[in-house]
Amino acid sequence: MNLENIKSLVLFLLVLFSLFLTFALWTYQPQFDELEQRDYLDRTKLDGQEQSISEVIYPNEVIFHHYNQAKKLLDKEEETDFYSEMTSWEISKITSLNSSNQNVLNQFMQETDLGLQRNNLNESIELHFPDDLPMELIPQMFNVSDVTGILSGSFNKMYLHLDSSAQDIKILFLSDRRDEEQIFVGNIQSSDVYAELEGQIDNRSKMMFLSRYPIGNKEFYLPNEEESMPAYTLTTEDLDLEPLKNVLFNNPSLIRRTSSALDESSHHTDGNRALKTYSAFNYNEFIVFINPLSNEQIRMNPDDLVNRSIEFTNDHTGWTDEYKLSKLSIQPTNTLTYRMYYNGYPVFDSSQYTIMEQDWGDNGLYRMKRPLFKISQEFSNAQEKRMDSGEQIYQSLQSIEGQVSLDLIEEFRLGYKLSKHPDVTSQVMTLEPSWYIKYQGTWEEYNSFTSKYLNQGVE
Numbered sequence: 001m002n003l004e005n006i007k008s009l010v011l012f013l014l015v016l017f018s019l020f021l022t023f024a025l026w027t028y029q030p031q032f033d034e035l036e037q038r039d040y041l042d043r044t045k046l047d048g049q050e051q052s053i054s055e056v057i058y059p060n061e062v063i064f065h066h067y068n069q070a071k072k073l074l075d076k077e078e079e080t081d082f083y084s085e086m087t088s089w090e091i092s093k094i095t096s097l098n099s100s101n102q103n104v105l106n107q108f109m110q111e112t113d114l115g116l117q118r119n120n121l122n123e124s125i126e127l128h129f130p131d132d133l134p135m136e137l138i139p140q141m142f143n144v145s146d147v148t149g150i151l152s153g154s155f156n157k158m159y160l161h162l163d164s165s166a167q168d169i170k171i172l173f174l175s176d177r178r179d180e181e182q183i184f185v186g187n188i189q190s191s192d193v194y195a196e197l198e199g200q201i202d203n204r205s206k207m208m209f210l211s212r213y214p215i216g217n218k219e220f221y222l223p224n225e226e227e228s229m230p231a232y233t234l235t236t237e238d239l240d241l242e243p244l245k246n247v248l249f250n251n252p253s254l255i256r257r258t259s260s261a262l263d264e265s266s267h268h269t270d271g272n273r274a275l276k277t278y279s280a281f282n283y284n285e286f287i288v289f290i291n292p293l294s295n296e297q298i299r300m301n302p303d304d305l306v307n308r309s310i311e312f313t314n315d316h317t318g319w320t321d322e323y324k325l326s327k328l329s330i331q332p333t334n335t336l337t338y339r340m341y342y343n344g345y346p347v348f349d350s351s352q353y354t355i356m357e358q359d360w361g362d363n364g365l366y367r368m369k370r371p372l373f374k375i376s377q378e379f380s381n382a383q384e385k386r387m388d389s390g391e392q393i394y395q396s397l398q399s400i401e402g403q404v405s406l407d408l409i410e411e412f413r414l415g416y417k418l419s420k421h422p423d424v425t426s427q428v429m430t431l432e433p434s435w436y437i438k439y440q441g442t443w444e445e446y447n448s449f450t451s452k453y454l455n456q457g458v459e
Contacts, residue, residue, distance in 0.1 A: 044246045046239055047374065048320035053140045054087045056310055056338070058324045059158075060413065061128040063210065063221055064201050070221055071207040076344025078206065083127075087142050089193050091171060094138065094186035095148040123201050127158040131328045132175055135184060136303035144186070153182025154302070160188070160197065167194055213394045216406030222390025229414065229433035230381045232342070236284055236427045237376035239320060241277065247316045248289050248368070249273055277372065280353045281420045283427045284373035294361035300334045309336045309358050312365065320374040323356055334360040342375065346415040348436055348443055354418055373427075385433050387414060388446075393435065396450050403453040404439075411438040417445060 062079055064071050073079045132154040138144060139151075155173040163170055169188040188194075210221040245252050245268065254270040264279040273291045280286040300308075306328065313319060324346070327337040340347040340354040347354045352369075359367040388396075397406060413436045421428040435446035 044243050044315075045317045046243050046320055047237075048317040050314040050317060051310065051319045051323075053137065053306065053310060054084075054142070056319075056323065056325055057129070057133065057137070057141060057306075059083065059127040059129050060411070061126075061221065063126040063128075064207070065122070065124045065126060066201050067123065070210040070212065071204075072210060072221075072223075074206055074208050074227075080344055082200070089188050089190065090143050090145050091186045091188055092145045093148065094144060094146070094151075094171075094184055097172075097183040097185050123162045123164075123198065125160040125197065125201070127160075129156045129158070130324070130326050132156050132177065133328065134302040134306070135173060135182065136301075137306060138173060138184070140303075140307075151184065153184075155184075162194060162197060162201070167191060169194060169197065211390055213390055215394065215397060216409055218407075218409070220390075220409075220412055222393055222412065223387075224390060226386045226389050226392075227414070228384040229345075229387055230384045231433060232378055232416075232431040233380045233421065234378040234429055234431065235376045236281075236373045236429055238284065238427075239372045239374060241285075241287070241372060243316060244287065244289075244372075245275065248275060248291075248365070280351070280371065280373065281427075281429065283420075284353075284371065286351075286353050287368075287370060287372050289365075289368045291361075291364065291366055294363040294366040296362045297333055297366075298362040299330050300360060302328060302330055305330065305334050305336065305360060308360060312358070313356075318356070318370070326355070333366075336360075340371075340418075342416055342431060345433075346413055346436070347418050347431065348415055348434075348445070349418045375429075376427075387433060388435060393446070400450055400453040408440045409437060410441070412436070412446070413438070413443075 058080075062072060062083060064073075073082065133156065135151040135153050135155060138155075139147065154175050154177075156175050156177075157173075159172040159174075161170045161172070168190075171186040171188065172183060173185075174183040208227060209224045211224055212219050213222055245255060249255055249270050250273075251270060255268050256270075257266055257268050259266045266277045268275040268277075272293055273289070275287060275289045277285045277287050306325075322341040323338040324341050325336065326339040326346075327335070329335045336358050338356040340356075353371050356370040357368065358365060393412065397409075415434065415436045416431040417434050419430055419432070421430050436443050437446045437449050438444075439449065
């Protein structure tokens with residue numbers, strides 16, 4: 001075999017080998033481990049639950065009226081069960097109040113110097129909601145069979161009146177704001193529901209009687225007697241930050257993290273969005289997220305805002321404790337505030353670590369604040385604490401009337417103060433029952449509020 005033949009053979013073999021490599025590359029399929037859908041979803045889910053609108057929007061007060069007597073259920077669990085059942089009752093014939101059904105309004109309300117006040121000459125139930133809610137949410141909160149016309153306006157109160165002549169229940173949705181004139185009425189035509197409500201209103205054994213106290217330019221229902229509430233000791237559990245980063249950032253791989261020893265915070269950013277974690281109660285964390293790209297503040301429809309917020313929170317199972325809507329605002333920003341609850345009572349703290357707040361812009365979520373912890377386990381409770389009666393509250397306010405404008409008082413609530421346990425250096429917290437007062441839009445512990453103004457008077 002001469003040299004030329006050898007060269008030809010080598011060239012042929014090289015071409016053949018090249019074709020073999022090309023075919024191998026074309027047909028090669030690497031054995032990647034499959035990424036299960038469940039694994040992906042877990043990385044965008046907090047350790048919480050999904051909630052419906054009727055679970056998140058809950059009345060602050062449920063007051064039962066038996067002619068001139070007012071009372072409330074002592075057991076918060078029973079109150080929750082009552083309201084949950086109430087949302088299932090079929091409400092029909094919802095329509096706007098006009099001159100033809102003005103007599104329905106008169107059955108409930110009477111005009112006084114303080115505005116519309118409930119008429120005492122009937123059996124009824126009065127519900128107070130935490131803020132003005134859009135009427136458009138009524139079919140989502142309750143079991144509504146038919147609506148005449150278009151729901152518009154807002155409501156923060158709801159009345160159920162037992163009409164003995166027709167054996168049915170008339171319902172009113174209205175706001176106590178003087179600039180809100182829209183009122184809607186409806187009916188519950190059920191003899192079973194009527195009988196149940198009549199029995200509940202007549203019940204005395206599980207009720208706390210209330211009196212209406214004139215304070216400033218408003219009237220408030222407060223308990224006739226001292227009420228007992230237990231204190232709790234419990235532990236908290238940290239929540240994983242990674243699911244929130246995956247939800248809030250378009251490309252989590254671009255996130256860079258820096259830390260600050262000065263305020264024990266960490267800063268996460270992709271160059272546009274930013275998420276900052278702060279120390280809360282020394283052993284927990286609280287986050288603040290901001291997306292400047294969604295800063296354009298176009299006024300949203302309140303019902304769209306509520307639905308968008310609840311859907312967003314459900315998508316990452318963000319209801320990690322019991323949370324209830326506390327505030328709804330579309331001016332100057334589209335803001336919703338949810339407050340942590342425990343056993344049916346609101347939870348407060350001086351640093352606002354027990355709230356979850358969302359600001360929405362035209363392009364999505366603009367800002368979010370929330371705790372990065374949840375209540376884990378209740379392991380002991382102290383003796384029950386006696387809470388002041390309405391008369392004691394009324395008299396203490398009279399003593400500081402010269403130092404404070406009582407007209408600026410908006411609300412009273414029984415609740416819990418969440419704080420770090422003084423004797424334990426871990427995630428052990430205490431819940432102490434207390435009265436709270438909402439003054440000029442801000443919640444304060446009642447005893448601290450009155451002490452502050454009493455001290456001013458002494459000075």
